[in-house]
Amino acid sequence: MGPRTGARRSTCPVACALEIVGDRWTLLLIRDLIGGKRRYGDFLASSERIPTNILADRLKRLEREGLISSVPYSEHPPRVEYHLTPKGRELGRAVEALADWGLRHFPGTRRTVWPAAQRGSEAET
Amino acid sequence: MGPRTGARRSTCPVACALEIVGDRWTLLLIRDLIGGKRRYGDFLASSERIPTNILADRLKRLEREGLISSVPYSEHPPRVEYHLTPKGRELGRAVEALADWGLRHFPGTRRTVWPAAQRGSEAET
Numbered sequence: 001m002g003p004r005t006g007a008r009r010s011t012c013p014v015a016c017a018l019e020i021v022g023d024r025w026t027l028l029l030i031r032d033l034i035g036g037k038r039r040y041g042d043f044l045a046s047s048e049r050i051p052t053n054i055l056a057d058r059l060k061r062l063e064r065e066g067l068i069s070s071v072p073y074s075e076h077p078p079r080v081e082y083h084l085t086p087k088g089r090e091l092g093r094a095v096e097a098l099a100d101w102g103l104r105h106f107p108g109t110r111r112t113v114w115p116a117a118q119r120g121s122e123a124e125t
Numbered sequence: 126m127g128p129r130t131g132a133r134r135s136t137c138p139v140a141c142a143l144e145i146v147g148d149r150w151t152l153l154l155i156r157d158l159i160g161g162k163r164r165y166g167d168f169l170a171s172s173e174r175i176p177t178n179i180l181a182d183r184l185k186r187l188e189r190e191g192l193i194s195s196v197p198y199s200e201h202p203p204r205v206e207y208h209l210t211p212k213g214r215e216l217g218r219a220v221e222a223l224a225d226w227g228l229r230h231f232p233g234t235r236r237t238v239w240p241a242a243q244r245g246s247e248a249e250t
Binding site for chain 2: 010011013014016017022023024028031047048064090091094095096097101102103104105111112
């Protein structure tokens with residue numbers, strides 16, 4: 001099933017968005033990608049400790065839905081890295097709104113990935 | 126466990142936010158509340174058909190975390206309705222970003238709850 005071709009259950013844009021990114025792990029992955037992470041091992045190293053089976057599943061879904069693309073960086077052994085597409089990068093506003101909300105309401109949290117994201121966004125979209 | 130008192134697993138504001146609202150149903154409930162829904166039956170009537178056990182669980186969690194408050198509107202039988210607190214209403218920006226993204230990428234979706242939300246936000250926060 002390619003992006004935009006599946007039968008959506010709702011005419012609500014929020015519900016449709018959440019069918020793709022409506023789980024904690026997917027939005028944390030988008031956060032990591034916005035912050036510049038690109039490789040499988042980088043995502044595994046994030047402090048939330050995403051399980052490998054969930055990581056593999058979510059990367060597959062994000063690619064199928066056109067939010068990321070995989071780019072080979074090694075042939076032997078075969079390895080890819082993941083890049084946000086413009087469609088994926090547009091989710092930055094939602095992640096940023098969650099970050100602002102978290103910063104306001106959870107003392108001790110601090111913004112870590114945003115400077116890199118903002119530097120990167122001009123060049124890549 | 127009250128809001129702000131639980132041991133958070135992360136210093137990332139996005140991760141902390143997603144510990145509370147990082148699932149599809151919770152963000153759909155926030156959408157409904159922003160759109161003016163207040164009663165159990167109203168949430169059940171939304172087209173995504175939230176299961177009753179999930180609805181009860183999410184309302185309890187949102188209240189415990191200080192995102193909604195319950196206000197009695199009937200004594201016999203006892204009934205409450207739910208109102209967003211200012212902390213809950215501040216999530217509107219994240220929901221709106223998801224709505225914008227959904228509108229852009231899912232043909233046939235249309236914005237339904239926002240006019241009411243925008244009317245209500247001035248008076249209630």
